[in-house]
Amino acid sequence: MGVVIVTGTGTGVGKTVTCAAIAACAKGTVAYVKLAQTGLDAAQPGDAAQPGDAAQFARLARSDNVHEFARYPEALPPNLAAMLSGRPALALADAVRQVIDLDALHDTVLVDGTGGLSAKYDGHDDWTLVDLAAAVDADFLAVVGVHVDMVDHASLLTSAIEAEGFGRAAVAIGNWAADPGPAARFALFDVQRLARRSQLAGVLPAGLAEGVNFRRRARAALSPDWGGTLDTRAFVSRQRP
Known part of the structure; x- marks a missing residue:
């Protein structure tokens, strides 16, 4: 899968x-990268025992x-x-080097962005996820929230x-409620058409992070291309009111 x-x-x-769902279902080795955790001040970067993503x-x-x-x-x-804290900003060259090193050792490297596509990581050269993706030859997965404007938001993100120049992004739906309402059900069909090959990478249910059997429930929420068993086109078809 690469980066x-x-x-x-x-x-x-x-x-x-x-x-986490993708990693739990993957057959090969997976490394997870959080580029910058904001809104928390404890321990050292990379300490998974501390709160954070x-x-x-x-x-x-x-x-x-x-x-x-x-x-x-600061949650910014x-x-x-970085500027307000007085701590060094994450330089693009450092991020690229570390991601490339991880890519050489693993089948998949999942890079969890902070903020949106246009969020800036360094005040000097204003680099964004787009710059990182170009430097490490990455693909994009866009996670779409469920709300009344989900089609517009998904369209803006995938179009950007x-x-x-990255081609059409893979798209997954996050926090899909058991009964999301007719507006979301209709919107799901339009969001699917925006995805790569007009097929969703997954539809992750609300509450997936809670409870037991995370891996089993994750497999049921992801398409086969992403390690799961969900027929996303059939799922979308069933959701039409």
Whole structure:
């Protein structure tokens, strides 16, 4: 699978849980990267015992192959969080080198972005996920939140990725409720058409991160291309009101 950069249409859409689901279902070795954890100030970057996305991934995927490159106390875009904290910003060259090193040792490297596609990581050269993806030859997975504007948000994100020359992104739905309502059910069909090969990478249910049997439930939520068993086209067809 190589390097996959996981971005989303907003905060709390389920990027980290999606990463954990993919890792739990993968047949080969998987490394997880959190480029910059913001909003937390404890221990050292990469300590999965501390709160944060890396810790959640480690717990769900049952993996200690986690790599947090930077951490800042302010819940802001990484470049601003670094500036306010006085800590060094994450340089693009350092991020590229570490991701390439991990890629050489693993079948898949999942890069969990901080903020959205346009979030800046360094105030000096203003690099974003697009710059990292170009440097490490990564694919994109866009995680879409479930809400009334989900089609517009998904369209804007996938179009932005495609406009940068990366082709159509894979798309997964995060936090799909047991009864999401007719608006979301209709929107699901349109979001699917925006995805690579017009097929969703997965539909992850709300509450997937809670309870037991995470791997079994993750497999049921991901398409075969991503290690799961879900026929996403049949799922979308069943959701039409």
